[in-house]
Amino acid sequence: xxxxxxxxxxxxxxxxxxxxxxxxxxxxxxxxxxxxxxxxxxxxxxxxxxxxxxxxxxxxxxxxxxxxxxxxxxxxxxxxxxxxxxxxxxxxxxxxxxxxxxxxxxxxxxxxxxxxxxxxxxxxxxxxxxxxxxxxxxxxxxxxxxxxxxxxxxxxxxxxxxxxxxxxxxxxxxxxxxxxxxxxxxxxxxxxxxxxxxxxxxxxxxxxxxxxxxxxxxxxxxxxxxxxxxxxxxxxxxxxxxxxxxxxxxxxxxxxxxxxxxxxxxxxxxxxxxxxxxxxxxxxxxxxxxxxxxxxxxxxxxxxxxxxxxxxxxxxxxxxxxxxxxxxxxxxxxxxxxxxxxxxxxxxxxxxxxxxxxxxxxxxxxxxxxxxxxxxxxxxxxxxxxxxxxxxxxxxxxxxxxxxxxxxxxxxxxxxxxxxxxxxxxxxxxxxxxxxxxxxxxxxxxxxxxxxxxxxxxxxxxxxxxxxxxxxxxxxxxxxxxxxxxxxxxxxxxxxx
Amino acid sequence: xxxxxxxxxxxxxxxxxxxxxxxxxxxxxxxxxxxxxxxxxxxxxxxxxxxxxxxxxxxxxxxxxxxxxxxxxxxxxxxxxxxxxxxxxxxxxxxxxxxxxxxxxxxxxxxxxxxxxxxxxxxxxxxxxxxxxxxxxxxxxxxxxxxxxxxxxxxxxxxxxxxxxxxxxxxxxxxxxxxxxxxxxxxxxxxxxxxxxxxxxxxxxxxxxxxxxxxxxxxxxxxxxxxxxxxxxxxxxxxxxxxxxxxxxxxxxxxxxxxxxxxxxxxxxxxxxxxxxxxxxxxxxxxxxxxxxxxxxxxxxxxxxxxxxxxxxxxxxxxxxxxxxxxxxxxxxxxxxxxxxxxxxxxxxxxxxxxxxxxxxxxxxxxxxxxxxxxxxxxxxxxxxxxxxxxxxxxxxxxxxxxxxxxxxxxxxxxxxxxxxxxxxxxxxxxxxxxxxxxxxxxxxxxxxxxxxxxxxxxxxxxxxxxxxxxxxxx
Numbered sequence: 001x002x003x004x005x006x007x008x009x010x011x012x013x014x015x016x017x018x019x020x021x022x023x024x025x026x027x028x029x030x031x032x033x034x035x036x037x038x039x040x041x042x043x044x045x046x047x048x049x050x051x052x053x054x055x056x057x058x059x060x061x062x063x064x065x066x067x068x069x070x071x072x073x074x075x076x077x078x079x080x081x082x083x084x085x086x087x088x089x090x091x092x093x094x095x096x097x098x099x100x101x102x103x104x105x106x107x108x109x110x111x112x113x114x115x116x117x118x119x120x121x122x123x124x125x126x127x128x129x130x131x132x133x134x135x136x137x138x139x140x141x142x143x144x145x146x147x148x149x150x151x152x153x154x155x156x157x158x159x160x161x162x163x164x165x166x167x168x169x170x171x172x173x174x175x176x177x178x179x180x181x182x183x184x185x186x187x188x189x190x191x192x193x194x195x196x197x198x199x200x201x202x203x204x205x206x207x208x209x210x211x212x213x214x215x216x217x218x219x220x221x222x223x224x225x226x227x228x229x230x231x232x233x234x235x236x237x238x239x240x241x242x243x244x245x246x247x248x249x250x251x252x253x254x255x256x257x258x259x260x261x262x263x264x265x266x267x268x269x270x271x272x273x274x275x276x277x278x279x280x281x282x283x284x285x286x287x288x289x290x291x292x293x294x295x296x297x298x299x300x301x302x303x304x305x306x307x308x309x310x311x312x313x314x315x316x317x318x319x320x321x322x323x324x325x326x327x328x329x330x331x332x333x334x335x336x337x338x339x340x341x342x343x344x345x346x347x348x349x350x351x352x353x354x355x356x357x358x359x360x361x362x363x364x365x366x367x368x369x370x371x372x373x374x375x376x377x378x379x380x381x382x383x384x385x386x387x388x389x390x391x392x393x394x395x396x397x398x399x400x401x402x403x404x405x406x407x408x409x410x411x412x413x414x415x416x417x418x419x420x421x422x423x424x425x426x427x428x429x430x431x432x433x434x435x436x437x438x439x440x441x442x443x444x445x446x447x448x449x450x451x452x453x454x455x456x457x458x459x460x461x462x463x464x465x466x467x468x469x470x471x472x473x474x475x476x477x478x479x480x481x482x483x484x485x486x487x488x489x490x491x492x493x494x495x496x497x
Numbered sequence: 498x499x500x501x502x503x504x505x506x507x508x509x510x511x512x513x514x515x516x517x518x519x520x521x522x523x524x525x526x527x528x529x530x531x532x533x534x535x536x537x538x539x540x541x542x543x544x545x546x547x548x549x550x551x552x553x554x555x556x557x558x559x560x561x562x563x564x565x566x567x568x569x570x571x572x573x574x575x576x577x578x579x580x581x582x583x584x585x586x587x588x589x590x591x592x593x594x595x596x597x598x599x600x601x602x603x604x605x606x607x608x609x610x611x612x613x614x615x616x617x618x619x620x621x622x623x624x625x626x627x628x629x630x631x632x633x634x635x636x637x638x639x640x641x642x643x644x645x646x647x648x649x650x651x652x653x654x655x656x657x658x659x660x661x662x663x664x665x666x667x668x669x670x671x672x673x674x675x676x677x678x679x680x681x682x683x684x685x686x687x688x689x690x691x692x693x694x695x696x697x698x699x700x701x702x703x704x705x706x707x708x709x710x711x712x713x714x715x716x717x718x719x720x721x722x723x724x725x726x727x728x729x730x731x732x733x734x735x736x737x738x739x740x741x742x743x744x745x746x747x748x749x750x751x752x753x754x755x756x757x758x759x760x761x762x763x764x765x766x767x768x769x770x771x772x773x774x775x776x777x778x779x780x781x782x783x784x785x786x787x788x789x790x791x792x793x794x795x796x797x798x799x800x801x802x803x804x805x806x807x808x809x810x811x812x813x814x815x816x817x818x819x820x821x822x823x824x825x826x827x828x829x830x831x832x833x834x835x836x837x838x839x840x841x842x843x844x845x846x847x848x849x850x851x852x853x854x855x856x857x858x859x860x861x862x863x864x865x866x867x868x869x870x871x872x873x874x875x876x877x878x879x880x881x882x883x884x885x886x887x888x889x890x891x892x893x894x895x896x897x898x899x900x901x902x903x904x905x906x907x908x909x910x911x912x913x914x915x916x917x918x919x920x921x922x923x924x925x926x927x928x929x930x931x932x933x934x935x936x937x938x939x940x941x942x943x944x945x946x947x948x949x950x951x952x953x954x955x956x957x958x959x960x961x962x963x964x965x966x967x968x969x970x971x972x
Contacts, residue, residue, distance in 0.1 A: 154919055166916075170908055173908055177904040185892055
């Protein structure tokens with residue numbers, strides 16, 4: 001029940017926010033803040049009760065599970081479940097939901113009710129994606145999160161918002177429809193083999209099919225996930241969408257939406273088609289490494305601050321792809337940490353860029369410079385997250401990237417070396433960004449206010465998060481480890497003939 | 498031989514009511530009275546359906562077969578009639594023409610549609626089709642504006658031509674097989690290898706006739722003009738009842754036939770489906786008139802329906818039927834919004850009329866957005882489940898080419914639906930666009946359609962089970 005509540009609370013809050021939006025702009029903001037707050041508390045409650053080191057028994061593979069009939073005649077059930085991985089990702093969703101609300105506090109002044117409706121529904125859809133264990137339900141949430149996200153970009157975005165929002169929608173929709181094809185194909189294959197037609201994940205696991213079919217279906221699933229992640233060459237929607245979205249939208253996009261792709265590969269694409277995943281792994285890892293270097297190099301070349309941050313996402317998600325397809329325990333743990341850190345860190349960078357843009361009304365780094373003197377708190381926070389982004393030890397990203405590289409080394413030393421080279425480029429772009437914006441001569445005589453108390457509170461929370469992940473990642477690793485083992489076991493058992 | 502009258506009671510009610518309303522209008526013209534008589538007829542005819550459901554299937558002469566399938570579609574048609582009638586009242590009030598005959602024509606057209614879905618014989622098929630078409634000629638041109646008369650004439654000429662094709666096809670089949678009743682045709686049908694030229698020509702003729710009514714490419718030329726010219730409620734009626742009834746008939750006619758077995762027939766339908774999807778969606782991209790845009794999108798949607806129609810197995814009938822239900826709801830909803838927004842002089846069908854609608858009429862804009870998202874197949878709406886079902890039927894029969902075409906077209910379709918939504922939400926109101934009056938009953942209909950849309954999208958199980966329980970034919 002608690003799982004359904006996690007989705008229900010933001011959706012109901014969204015409707016309330018829209019309704020109370022007419023009574024004043026403060027109402028929707030508080031409603032959405034409180035809703036995400038309650039959600040976060042619920043997740044923390046779940047986390048506190050998480051069995052941790054206790055072994056899962058076979059008949060209780062999930063920590064909490066809800067199952068109810070939905071469209072029984074087609075074998076569709078309302079099946080939600082949570083394990084360590086889902087738990088961490090849902091926690092991240094609620095946390096970033098709060099941050100996105102705070103980021104939009106002063107930026108959004110028009111149609112505030114509708115904005116928060118879309119914001120909460122996007123997050124509700126994303127939480128649904130992380131919890132759904134029925135493939136139809138998963139697809140349902142997968143599509144559900146797109147519509148409000150589209151509106152966030154199309155209605156409250158910057159100059160080029162129509163182009164960016166439509167591009168975003170078409171890319172992700174095309175990927176999603178291919179996944180639908182894959183879902184239906186595996187549904188019918190499983191049905192014709194066993195006689196029970198069902199979309200349930202645990203039933204569909206272990207469906208036997210010939211290798212070529214498996215490869216095709218896997219590619220259909222990957223089409224959706226790689227577009228979302230995004231992996232090269234499906235990434236072109238990302239810089240546009242991230243740049244044009246309002247700050248809150250960028251936080252959700254970079255922090256959460258991209259993670260649904262990684263989660264999808266981890267939970268669905270590899271376990272459903274273990275053989276095909278093995279086949280495709282070298283290619284996927286190469287794509288990951290290319291993404292790391294390519295994203296970092298392009299980030300360095302950007303003068304639009306938001307675009308710069310967007311390209312760093314491409315680079316960081318390359319690590320995630322590399323780690324998943326290396327399929328080693330260490331690498332997978334690194335992936336989870338990397339996902340969490342990237343969510344928090346990039347979210348924070350987008351918030352900083354957003355508040356900078358709110359003050360100077362430009363994102364062009366060539367017009368900035370010397371801002372440290374007038375906005376030291378902003379500069380300090382930016383420096384912190386830039387350092388996190390380049391993977392300084394002590395911060396979460398270091399742990400994530402280190403574990404991924406460690407895990408990948410035993411699979412391919414060459415790819416590891418190239419990926420590590422990408423880290424050098426990321427050092428350059430991160431420091432270069434700080435240099436151009438906050439140091440150097442003052443260019444246009446900006447007079448801006450520093451971060452407000454509200455913004456500082458958000459930054460503090462995020463800084464603490466990154467430090468926690470960097471200095472004491474143990475609780476997160478413990479939470480994820482057994483669920484990852486579970487998935488790995490399933491895959492190993494099926495790969496063995 | 499005595500004819501059982503109970504099963505055809507809805508038909509009797511509709512016919513009798515048409516006469517009664519006509520006589521009433523002759524004696525005493527009152528828009529409100531005619532309107533209420535029409536509503537009462539619709540409700541009574543609808544309420545009869547569950548009463549007679551225990552007596553089906555019943556073969557009434559060799560012309561009509563009242564089975565669960567016919568009853569379900571009759572109910573659907575009557576609900577559409579109810580929605581169209583309700584939203585017509587305010588629309589017609591104060592227009593140039595006296596509105597009374599409009600309702601008579603609607604009733605007669607509905608009679609024709611109900612005959613169509615229950616027909617099991619070429620005679621009743623043609624009879625129903627002509628009753629429907631002839632009423633539509635008059636309905637399309639009802640307000641006698643130049644654009645409407647053009648649309649009416651265009652429909653008249655093309656529909657008459659297509660009817661003659663149909664008739665010729667039927668005659669050829671009769672000449673070959675010596676029967677006009679569907680079950681006998683199915684049983685006497687030569688095996689796939691032995692189809693001779695005459696029979697092939699006959700089938701193609703029938704496909705042309707039906708393809709015209711369904712506005713499948715390449716028989717779609719009339720659609721945008723008629724959609725644009727006809728009064729908005731009539732357009733809604735054509736888009737739903739007329740097409741739905743003919744599709745129901747098509748499905749019944751080919752229900753006993755495994756289309757896969759007839760290679761050339763299968764190929765013809767596949768080609769029609771693919772070019773309908775592409776033509777509809779690609780041309781819709783360039784439209785600036787909402788009614789034309791919806792016309793092209795309906796061409797594409799009929800193409801989607803053919804995907805399920807061409808599939809085989811248990812999902813076929815239920816997928817088509819469910820998608821038609823969803824399609825009815827979203828089409829009625831979309832045209833309902835156009836109706837409610839229309840002023841006394843012109844329909845609100847140019848895209849400029851929708852600029853900044855979310856600021857002027859937020860609820861209406863939200864409803865329209867929901868309908869468009871449903872047409873695009875987004876979750877929480879009926880269109881999502883419907884499209885999912887179609888794709889499932891296609892994948893289940895391994896119609897990969899058709900399914901992939903459908904998916905590609907969904908993406909193309911999304912593009913122009915989003916454009917309309919963006920116009921409503923993003924653009925500011927153009928100065929000089931008048932804000933029309935409020936329509937009470939029309940808004941109520943829209944609210945009901947919205948509820949139906951979301952209900953079908955969130956919890957379709959009851960309706961699905963009802964559809965899956967439908968029995969086609971006497972068995």
